[in-house]
Amino acid sequence: MSQxxxxxxxxxxxxxxxxxxxxxxxPKEGRGPLSADYDLIKEDLESGEKSFEKAERLMMDEACSxxxxxxxxxxxxxxxxxxxxxxxxxxxxxxxxLNYPLPFLGIYGACAxxxxxxxxxxxxxxxxxxxxxxWQPPATTAARSGSTAxxxxxxxxxxxxxxxx
Amino acid sequence: xxxxxxxLLTSGVAAPRxxxxxxxxxxxxxxxxxxxxxxxxxxxxxxxxxxxxxxxxLDPSYYDLIVTGDLGQVGMQLTRELVSRRGxxxxxxxxxxxxxxxxxxxxxxxxxxxxxSSALVVLGHLYxxxxxxxxxxxxxxxxxxxxxxTSCLQGDSxxxxxxxxxxxxx
Numbered sequence: 022m023s024q025x026x027x028x029x030x031x032x033x034x035x036x037x038x039x040x041x042x043x044x045x046x047x048p049k050e051g052r053g054p055l056s057a058d059y060d061l062i063k064e065d066l067e068s069g070e071k072s073f074e075k076a077e078r079l080m081m082d083e084a085c086s087x088x089x090x091x092x093x094x095x096x097x098x099x100x101x102x103x104x105x106x107x108x109x110x111x112x113x114x115x116x117x118x119l120n121y122p123l124p125f126l127g128i129y130g131a132c133a134x135x136x137x138x139x140x141x142x143x144x145x146x147x148x149x150x151x152x153x154x155x156w157q158p159p160a161t162t163a164a165r166s167g168s169t170a171x172x173x174x175x176x177x178x179x180x181x182x183x184x185x186x
Numbered sequence: 187x188x189x190x191x192x193x194l195l196t197s198g199v200a201a202p203r204x205x206x207x208x209x210x211x212x213x214x215x216x217x218x219x220x221x222x223x224x225x226x227x228x229x230x231x232x233x234x235x236x237x238x239x240x241x242x243x244l245d246p247s248y249y250d251l252i253v254t255g256d257l258g259q260v261g262m263q264l265t266r267e268l269v270s271r272r273g274x275x276x277x278x279x280x281x282x283x284x285x286x287x288x289x290x291x292x293x294x295x296x297x298x299x300x301x302x303s304s305a306l307v308v309l310g311h312l313y314x315x316x317x318x319x320x321x322x323x324x325x326x327x328x329x330x331x332x333x334x335x336t337s338c339l340q341g342d343s344x345x346x347x348x349x350x351x352x353x354x355x356x
Contacts, residue, residue: 027241029234030208039353040199042309047188050298050306053288058310059189066188077190084192092194099194107301131330132227132256132301133210135191135308136349140207142195143351147204 023147031140033147039139041094043087045080060087074108081106081117099123103142105134187287187298191305200356202316206242208350210234212332218343220333224261224296226344227329231257232268234327234348239274246276250321253312254348255304255328256284258296283307304328312353322355 024032044059051062061083070076081104089095102121104114105128118125130137195204210233217226231254239246246252246269257265262282269276283304284297297303308326315321328351333344 026206027237029210029237030206030241032206032242033204036197036200036356037204038196038199038201039193039204039313040196040201041194042313043192044306044310045190046306046310049292050187050189050287050302053292055287055307055311058314059306060310063188080188080190081192084190088192088194092196092199094194105301130328130347130349131332132299132303133328133330133347133349134301135193135255135304136207136326136328136351137209137330139193139195139204139351140209140349142193143204143207146195146197 022149023144031144031147033143035147035149037143037146041088041091043084043089043091045084045087060084074113077106077108077113078116081113082120085117085121096121096123101126101142101145103128103138105129105138107131187294187300187302187306189300189302189306191302191309193309202313202353202355204351205354206238206350206352208234208238208241210237210348210350212345212347214343214345216343218338218341220331220338220344222260223256223299223331223344224258225264226333227331227346227348228257228261228264229268230346230348231261231265231327231329234350235265235269235276235325236272236274238325238327238350238352246274246279249279249323249325249352251312251323252276252280252325253304253307253327254280254282255301255326255330256297256299257282257329258284258299260296261329286311301328301330316353316355319355324353326351326353 045061046059068076102123106113213230215229287298329348
């Protein structure tokens with residue numbers, strides 16, 4: 022179980038693993054020194070979408086699909102979907118969540134979204150409330166992206182869900 | 187900067203573990219310039235680091251690497267100084283994700299900014315180094331500036347928060 026230490030800290034005693042990740046980078050980031058560690062690098066910012074915002078939804082969806090695919094997970098293996106971004110009312114997270122019919126928790130800690138999401142997810146899993154797993158797609162910026170290069174998960178296709186943004 | 191990251195957390199697929207979480211408090215340093223977010227967020231980063239060290243009774247040297255999210259060069263130096271005033275020396279174990287993403291010739295000034303900064307560096311680069319055993323214990327302190335266009339236009343200062351997550355190999 023987890024243990025509260027002092028005022029701010031929770032020690033996660035029960036194993037919670039960051040089991041898989043998916044990372045999509047923009048063109049400029051893809052020309053940087055960490056390019057080999059990104060799963061997908063966009064060649065252009067618009068990605069064939071009608072707006073940068075729609076392209077950003079695509080990026081978040083691709084990051085999620087990559088993480089799912091690496092673990093060979095289907096949507097029904099996931100207990101919760103947490104997401105955040107920097108647009109008004111975290112609209113990227115909300116629209117992306119339409120593609121994943123799971124309990125959805127939008128989070129906002131601005132650029133602290135990553136650790137806020139991982140922290141909350143770990144406390145829930147570490148507390149024994151969730152037996153299976155937790156998916157937390159934490160971050161995008163005012164992003165732009167390119168065309169879809171990563172196929173959506175097989176499980177997603179089989180469920181006949183919406184085709185995404 | 188531009189990017190997206192996803193993390194799949196589980197209780198059963200072995201990988202680097204999330205061993206501790208330190209949620210920081212809102213901090214208002216009085217900075218009003220939205221183009222100087224590093225300075226606005228550094229006090230929140232320092233506070234979260236100090237909460238983490240003191241509540242878990244850890245020294246920064248416990249970790250192979252400590253990274254903040256997107257403070258850039260300016261905020262990183264300020265964080266280092268603020269933490270050192272309380273007796274903790276971050277030394278070479280500390281850096282900032284925003285300073286790692288671009289080559290100097292890409293001319294991004296202080297570094298990358300945005301919540302994709304920590305996502306790309308931690309879930310891509312550092313996660314790979316953890317999985318390969320090059321790193322075994324890291325502390326990620328992502329920092330958020332909780333302002334809005336409206337609050338800035340109305341003259342408010344920029345409050346900030348930071349949250350720390352420890353990732354360790356078993």
